Amino acid sequence: xxRGKRVCSxxxxxxxxxxxxxxxxxxxxxxxxxxxxxxxxxxxxxxxxIEAQTHQVLTNLAALLEDAGTNLDSVLKTTVFLQNLxxxxxxxxxxxxxxxxxxxxxxxxQVARLPMDVLIEVEAIAALCDK
Numbered sequence: 703x704x705r706g707k708r709v710c711s712x713x714x715x716x717x718x719x720x721x722x723x724x725x726x727x728x729x730x731x732x733x734x735x736x737x738x739x740x741x742x743x744x745x746x747x748x749x750x751x752i753e754a755q756t757h758q759v760l761t762n763l764a765a766l767l768e769d770a771g772t773n774l775d776s777v778l779k780t781t782v783f784l785q786n787l788x789x790x791x792x793x794x795x796x797x798x799x800x801x802x803x804x805x806x807x808x809x810x811x812q813v814a815r816l817p818m819d820v821l822i823e824v825e826a827i828a829a830l831c832d833k
Contacts (some may be wrong), residue, residue: 712769715762716740719817725770730830732770736783736823737762738816747818752789755821756796764800767828774800776829782810783823793822 710725710732711717718724718735725734739748739755740762748758760774767773784793790810798805806826816823 710770714765777806787812
């Protein structure tokens, strides 16, 4: 199997908002672009607060990973962008449910603004599972 650069995508999550790929695999590693809390059925941002937005982002991430041939257990590193670090505790409560054991390495930063004025964006790096 050729393990060079491959673009990966999922039709179960909203499409990229610009000229970038949802994910790119290289070798046995998958690099996922930042995911924001958009409902894949409506294409609209979930606006019910940090907990709901975090659930939507991680649900979308899980779908992308699955369609690329891996899963949340294979995530090695996430980078989390929060609009407000005062949401850190509430975010962690939801995030911990998606990564209950052996969570990935993570960086979390507060940013001035995110696309579509969302409260959170998450990008991830994952190992690809053998098929």
